[in-house]
Amino acid sequence: MKAKTVKPRVMTGNGAAAYAAMLCRPEVVASYPITPQTEVVEQLSAFKADGVLDAEMVEVEGENSAMNIVCAASIAGARVFTATSSYGLVYMYDTLLQTAGFRAPVVMVNVNRETPGIQAVSAGQQDMISTRDSGWIQIIVENDQEIIDQIIMAYRIAEDFNIQLPIMVNYDGYYLSYLAEAVQIPDQTDVDAFLAPLKKQPQRPRLVPGEARGCGTHGMEMGYVEARYKHCMALDRVKNHVDKIDKEFGEYFGRSYGGQIEEYKCADADIVIVASGSAAGTARTVIDSKRAEGLKVGLVKLRLFRPFPEERLAQALKGKKAIGVIDRSVSFGWKTGPMCTEIKSLCSKIGPVPILSYIDGLANLDINIPHIGRVIDEVAVAAKGKPYQEVTWIPMEEER
Amino acid sequence: MVARMMASAFVAEGKFVASFPMYGFERRGAPVVAFTRVDDKPIMEKTQIYFPDCMLVIDPGLMKLPTLFTGLKPGGALVVNSKTPLKSKPNENLKIGGVINATQIAVEEIGRDIPNTCLLGAFAAATGWLELKSVLACLGDYLSGDMLQRNLKSAERGYKEVEVIKW
Structure with a gap:
């Protein structure tokens, strides 16, 4: 283990998610509050107000805008973060698919909650399941410490040059979002060091303001098919990559979760x-x-x-x-x-x-x-x- | 919030904790049940608690619930916010009772009916499971400034003024 030993702190799953996101130094955050995720947004706003989160936080009127904003920022090359749940996830459905299609490496927390149907403010994985064919990477965690660790690992997965796909880190609403446990918040220097390999890889394709470039396949024939094919191949590469990053995380921080x-x-x-x-x-x-x-x-x-x-x-x-x-x-x-x-x-x-x-x-x-x-x-x-x-x-x- | 503070106090004593509330919409005043587990080893189960060792009742109105004590383990403890003493043993499984007028203390010390920290002090004294200093030490994780000082006093009064009954 290379990481510094830290004193455990009691916090909820939502608090843990916000801390992990902050430590990864996102440049743009846009997120709309929704039960049982609200505390994530509150805590990130508090970090911003306290000056410990140096991100542009965009206040949005809904989740559809939140995803459009982080997708666009990601395409422009920024590291981004957002969080949602249930109704929020389905409210961003079109742009969720678009984000995956654009291969924008967005990291999103989804706090699992039942979906619309008969109204629902309760735990369940239906929201994640309803978006399983969206082209996103989806991963599910078990406890507060794993929330922190997986969010940090998520950036190494999503932003990897050979992957470049959005990732959804899922944890149970109520049973984990509100669960207070003692967790170890890694030291900032250790998180920086763990994410450092991302800086050494080639620059991923991005839109530069003022430089006109095409983006998108216009949805027809071979351009579209090729994009789909490459998307599926990239998803397939995710599997071994998740194992590799988990192992590397274990070697660095002394905690690993088995990968896939x-x-x-x-x-x-x-x-x-x-x-x-x-x-x-x-x-x-x-x-x-x-x-x-x-x-x-x-x-x-x-x-x-x-x-x-x-x-x-x-x-x-x-x-x-x-x-x-x-x-x-x-x-x-x-x-x-x-x-x-x-x-x-x-x-x-x-x-x-x-x-x-x-x-x-x-x-x-x-x-x-x-x-x-x-x-x-x-x-x-x-x-x-x-x-x-x-x-x-x-x-x-x-x-x- | 009291469940979370309790969790922090136990962690201060080197224990492992897992604590969560269960409710639907986020509404002030709606009934909430919260569960806290404490152990000497890491806690794996992430379920609600069906057989508690201790119950902390913040709203005395809930004492009228017929199902309140369902599942309470023999030898169990009850800590209740109430302005009147317990007339009789509310449940046969109870071994320890703690009664504290936490609402009045909270109003006096904090200026509002937020009895949580007072009850946490009362819980520590009635059960003997936590030291007062652990309770006081954890409050700084949640509160600051004048509010912290007021709550420290409220917790301390809860610890000292709780009426403890052993059956």
């Missing part, structure tokens, strides 16, 4: 549970207690969701007797949850084992210890070749 996925007690496991976000933390405790009872169960924490880490997942899940996937969102048109549906697409690589889909934690409901315990028990039964239920909405089966 984290495998927890998977090596000798017969069955595996797949979870993401704050639920992965809870799942660890349940894995530990089930292991104490003699059950060989492991956890795969899905961190990178776009691009989908199919190679790493296939490796981790191959040879397992049954798999349970916990989704905090739904996939309209499929019975199984969205993450489960995608993991099922790995069947040709991992074999026709039972893959059980669990929908839980929607609309602020808790993915609690008994719920995860039940998932493990049922997956263990399925692993023995007994009949199982393919999809289970856990809250709908609970006594009320």
Whole structure:
């Protein structure tokens, strides 16, 4: 470890996100407040007012403008930051797609919340899931420290010359956004040193005021197709790059997270549970207690969701007797949850084992210890070749 | 906010904490429940608390909730903001009770009905889980100037004036 040791400080996930963003020295910040992200914007504004954040902060009337501003600033060569959630994310949908198409390396925090539908001010990953085909990199974190560390790593991923794509760092609203934990805020000099390689790479293409240049493909035929193809190839390169940056971060700061996925007690496991976000933390405790009872169960924490880490997942899940996937969102048109549906697409690589889909934690409901315990028990039964239920909405089966 | 301050106080004593509130819209005055976990090792679970060891009730009106004590562990503690003493043991699982008129102290010391810091002092005294100096040391992370001084006094009075009952 090269980083200076720092004294832990208690702060919320939102506070942690704002600190991390500040340490990365963004030049332009535009963000509109929305529950449960508001504190991120408040804290960044406070940093600006206190003179510790040397960024141009653009006050916007909504998220669509926020994304247009950071996208434009990014295309002009600036380092940018924004944060949103739910309604805000969908309100910027057109420009979200545009930002990805322009390959603008925007770093955005998305505090996961249910999307419009039946009104919703509650936790859930539906907002992130609804934008999974936007061309953005999407990554999901588990706790406040990982929020800080992943935002710092996000710049190394997005702004890498061989990537140049926007990245969305996701964390659970309420369960993490308001969670106060002791965290280590890295020293500014260490963050500067970790981000320094970005300065040594070639200058990425950018718009210079006064110099007329074409931008965009005008949306027709081969120019468009080639841009799409290169975009997809760049996304594919993200996978190994996420692993590499995570390793490098670990060597520098003494904390690493497994890169695309984290495998927890998977090596000798017969069955595996797949979870993401704050639920992965809870799942660890349940894995530990089930292991104490003699059950060989492991956890795969899905961190990178776009691009989908199919190679790493296939490796981790191959040879397992049954798999349970916990989704905090739904996939309209499929019975199984969205993450489960995608993991099922790995069947040709991992074999026709039972893959059980669990929908839980929607609309602020808790993915609690008994719920995860039940998932493990049922997956263990399925692993023995007994009949199982393919999809289970856990809250709908609970006594009320 | 009291849950967050409590978390800071425990961290000052070298503990690991995880604390979060649960509510929908951000509205002042709406009912809020907040959870705080404390441990000697890092805390992995990120769930609500269903079986608390201690309950801190900021609004005495909530004492009438029939489900208030659901899940309270045997040997549990209650610290409540109330101007009247507890007439009887409110729940059979309780072992420790702490009653403090935090609203009155807050009005006297801070000038407004913000009883949080007073209750935190009362919590430290009633449970014995925190030292007063840890409570006082953490308030500077959240408040400054005159407001800090007033809240320090409010917390100290909570610590000294809480009526502690052992059942």
